[in-house]
Structures are given as structure tokens and as C-alpha cells.
Amino acid sequence: MEHMGIEPDRLQFSWVSSAESTKFVKVVTEVTQAIKELGPNQNLVKTMPEVA
Amino acid sequence: MLSYIDKIKEISKRLLKEGQVDMVIGFRKGTLPMMNEPHFARSPEAVEHFVWDSNCGINLCNYLTSRTEKIGILAKGCDSRNIVTHIIENKIKRDQIVIIGVPCKGMIDRRKISAMFAGEIGEVIEDDNTITVKGKGFEKTIDKKDVLQQNCALCIHRNPVIHDEMVADAIEEQTDVDRYTDVREIEALSPQEKATYFEKLLEPCIRCYACRNACPLCYCPTCFTDESRPQWVGKGQDLTDVSTFHFLRAYHCAGRCTDCGACERSCPVGINMRVFTKKLEKDCLELFGWEAGLDPDVRPPLDTYKPGDPDDFIK
Known part of the structure; x- marks a missing residue:
């Protein structure tokens, strides 16, 4: 995905067990933080054609 | 590479005559220069149409998918690797095919050659290391290694990885690419x-x-x-x-x-x-x-x- 021009932080993988609530919260906070810093995705966005 | 053709014909004819295969897949001259097309020889006579030069870049393995008859197939290094992939993925059975290995010195990139000339190319003649391009008002001989396809220039598996027959001795692999x-x-x-x-x-x-x-x-x-x-x-x-x-x-x-x-x-x-x-x-x-x-x-x-x-x- 990085090779296609998607920023490295935009796609993240994590392994969280259903018993690891604190890890889940931590991961979610970190991911949202990282994505907010990157701002909205600009690449590979499809715009609908304008119809009269 | 040009000298392979006699051996290719000889092997193909033998396989067809002996009934080891129902057809042999190879190349014949295309309608345009530098555009060889696949040829499916089902009889010893049809073998005569086979050619082999530096325009045989099409991957013949493409024609093996889910076939049921017995097939002889010409295979360059890359083709043979795709045949292996086909065998791994159960798209063809190993005992169904006779692989005629062709050590390959690289195929030429017709786009590179076309880009060198303004007019239409009428004829392309090659020998072992050079290509002579003829057209209306021009004729030029170029070094074959300057017009190889990029993947051929960088190829490290020129010899077939599996084969039943070989048309020539294995050639030296490139190691310094x-x-x-x-x-x-x-x-x-x-x-x-x-x-x-x-x-x-x-x-x-x-x-x-x-x-x-x-x-x-x-x-x-x-x-x-x-x-x-x-x-x-x-x-x-x-x-x-x-x-x-x-x-x-x-x-x-x-x-x-x-x-x-x-x-x-x-x-x-x-x-x-x-x-x-x-x-x-x-x-x-x-x-x-x-x-x-x-x-x-x-x-x-x-x-x-x-x-x-x-x-x-x-x-």
C-alpha cells in the first residue's frame, strides 16, 4: 500500500485480543492521532462525474 | 538463437509422429515485422511454419491453462517458470506436457526499434548479435543488446528450469545484473x-x-x-x-x-x-x-x- 502512494501511517495493523481492553484503547487513540496528523486522504479518491 | 530452429522442427516432428503429443505450441512469422505469433502445430507438416528469432517474446504458457490434450511446448526460461507455476496451481498436469527447452538470449523490444526510425519498418533481419532494420529510404544495423526488452536485459533465468527436451546446450546465466x-x-x-x-x-x-x-x-x-x-x-x-x-x-x-x-x-x-x-x-x-x-x-x-x-x- 505504501508503494502505491498511501502514507505509511494511514494503514495500520494490530493484533488485539478481546481481553486486552487497554491495548485496544491505546491502539485506537494512536491510530486516530496518526490519521488526524496526516489529514484527509488525497490519493485514490474517486469523484463522481458531474451530471447536468 | 537462430540456429535452434532446425532442432525445434526436428523434435516437434518426432513428438507428433510418435504420437507423444497432440500438438506443439511454438511461433510462426507474424504479419508485421517483429511480431511473431503463436502457432499450434497439430501435424508434422504444420511444424514447417515454426520460426525462432528474437521476436518470440509472447509467453506460450498462457495457452496451457486447463488444456486436456497432450501438448508439446517451446519454453524459454521465463515460460518454463510459468509452466512450473501452472503445475503448482493445478492448471496443467506435468505428465501431460512435453517441455522443449529453449535457452534464451533475450527478446528485442519492438518499441525501442520503432522509436529509432521515423518511417514504417518494412523488414527486420537478424543474426546472432545484430539486427538490421530496413524501411523506405533507410537501412541500419543495430546491436541486439541495445534493443533488448528491459526484463530480458535483466534476466537471471535464461535457461529453462524444467524441460524434457533441449534444443541446444544451456547458456551462461547473467550474474552481474x-x-x-x-x-x-x-x-x-x-x-x-x-x-x-x-x-x-x-x-x-x-x-x-x-x-x-x-x-x-x-x-x-x-x-x-x-x-x-x-x-x-x-x-x-x-x-x-x-x-x-x-x-x-x-x-x-x-x-x-x-x-x-x-x-x-x-x-x-x-x-x-x-x-x-x-x-x-x-x-x-x-x-x-x-x-x-x-x-x-x-x-x-x-x-x-x-x-x-x-x-x-x-x-
Whole structure:
């Protein structure tokens, strides 16, 4: 995905067990933080054609 | 390489006469210079149409998918690796095919040659190391190694990896080539630069799917691009859809692509879509130490689990 021009932080993988609530919260906070810093995705966005 | 043809004909005739195979797949002269086309010889007489020169770049393995008859097939290094992949993926049985190995010194890139001349090329004559191009008002002899397809110039598996017959002795493999200079150049770009680079690369794409059709790996009965329920990817010229098609097609070739160059060769607008498959090939080599199609008895990396598989991307 990085090779296609998607920023490295935009796609993240994590392994969280259903018993690891604190890890889940931590991961979610970190991911949202990282994505907010990157701002909205600009690449590979499809715009609908304008119809009269 | 030109001297192979007698031996190719001899072997093919023998196989057909003895009934070992129902047909032999090879090449015959195309209607245009530098455009050889596949030829399916079903009788010893039809073998006479076979040719072998530096325009046999089409990957013949593409014609083996799910065939039921006994087939003799000419195989260059890359073709033979695709045949191995076909055997691994149960698309053809090993005992059904007779592989006639052809050591390959590289195929020429007709686009490079066409770009050198303003007029139409009428005739192309080659000998072992040079190509003579003739047209209206011009004639020029060029060095063959200057006009090789890029993947052939970087090839490290010129000899067939499996074969039943060989038309000539194995030739020396290239060892001093750096296969991934172009991939590394792209890797060094920033995400935005990469996006722009691919946007520019794919702009001329007309979605003709010639790359998919020429590829021996693309044998799905219904391709994801053709499906309409559900429609995975838009069918128009929208750049997002075009990129999605190319990215996905490349992903489907991960760990399977042998860099035979059939996709690039078939592209009517000359897009080098091999930059995608080559990146995956490089990753496979670096992460799993895997090169596709070398051994029919080893399962590919995406098919096997090993505790040591790299997982640094999982946090």
C-alpha cells in the first residue's frame, strides 16, 4: 500500500485480543492521532462525474 | 538463437509422429515485422511454419491453462517458470506436457526499434548479435543488446528450469545484473511523489486488458474487472479505477510473477506496468527468499505458513 502512494501511517495493523481492553484503547487513540496528523486522504479518491 | 530452429522442427516432428503429443505450441512469422505469433502445430507438416528469432517474446504458457490434450511446448526460461507455476496451481498436469527447452538470449523490444526510425519498418533481419532494420529510404544495423526488452536485459533465468527436451546446450546465466534499480528509485520517493508518478504512468491506459490477457497468471474464468455483481472496480477511465485495476492485477501476481514481460509487450500504449509486479517480486525475494516458478515441488510463500514469516507491520 505504501508503494502505491498511501502514507505509511494511514494503514495500520494490530493484533488485539478481546481481553486486552487497554491495548485496544491505546491502539485506537494512536491510530486516530496518526490519521488526524496526516489529514484527509488525497490519493485514490474517486469523484463522481458531474451530471447536468 | 537462430540456429535452434532446425532442432525445434526436428523434435516437434518426432513428438507428433510418435504420437507423444497432440500438438506443439511454438511461433510462426507474424504479419508485421517483429511480431511473431503463436502457432499450434497439430501435424508434422504444420511444424514447417515454426520460426525462432528474437521476436518470440509472447509467453506460450498462457495457452496451457486447463488444456486436456497432450501438448508439446517451446519454453524459454521465463515460460518454463510459468509452466512450473501452472503445475503448482493445478492448471496443467506435468505428465501431460512435453517441455522443449529453449535457452534464451533475450527478446528485442519492438518499441525501442520503432522509436529509432521515423518511417514504417518494412523488414527486420537478424543474426546472432545484430539486427538490421530496413524501411523506405533507410537501412541500419543495430546491436541486439541495445534493443533488448528491459526484463530480458535483466534476466537471471535464461535457461529453462524444467524441460524434457533441449534444443541446444544451456547458456551462461547473467550474474552481474542489478534487477531492481528502477524499483528502488520509486521506493525512495515520498508518498505524494509516488502517487503522482503512478498517475502519470497510468494516464494513457485505455483499459483494453491486453496485459491481463497476455499474462499466463491471469486465468480466472471471470476476472475481477469484468464482474458486475458485485462490481469490484469501476470500468471507466477514472484514474482511481484505472490505478485500482493495475494495483489489484499486480497483487494477484504476487509470488507468481516471473517477470516474463508479456504484459508490457502487449500494451498498445506502452505502459510499463512491470514496475508493480517487480516491486512484489522484490518483496517476495527479500521477505521470503522466494523466486517464482523454480521448483514444482515447493509451495509458494503465500500458500504456506512459517513461524518465522516477517510480521513487523503488526503493532
